[in-house]
Amino acid sequence: MMRTRLVWFTFGFGSSAAAITHFIFKDLWIDRQSLSSHLKEKFDALDARVSNLEQVVSSNSMPPQDEGNLG
Template sequence: MLRTRLLWFTLGFGSATAAMSHFVFRDLWLHRQNLSSTLKQQFEALDTRVSNLEHLLPHPSNSTKE
């Protein structure tokens, strides 16, 4: 009787732990994907702005005057 209760408790505890860890892992994975996507978009926007600023800067000439 005691072994049967211990077995059912172990199975129930194990399945509850597995379900909770699955939901936590999925939530963390989605958060990581969202953060990665956001950072990629922001770096692309920053790269675009820097490229636009580089086109506006005057380029110094390489010839030297003597």
């Protein structure tokens, strides 16, 4: 009788612990994926801004065209 109770208690405790652990890790995994996606989005936007700045700087740094002698 005592062994049966111990077996059922162990089974119930183990099942509860497994379910709680599953939900905690699932929640942590979702948070990690969300953070990763958010950071990727921000870095892509930053990369686009840097590319635009590099294009502006390179177009402004070209030497002026010689339009002939005005003098």
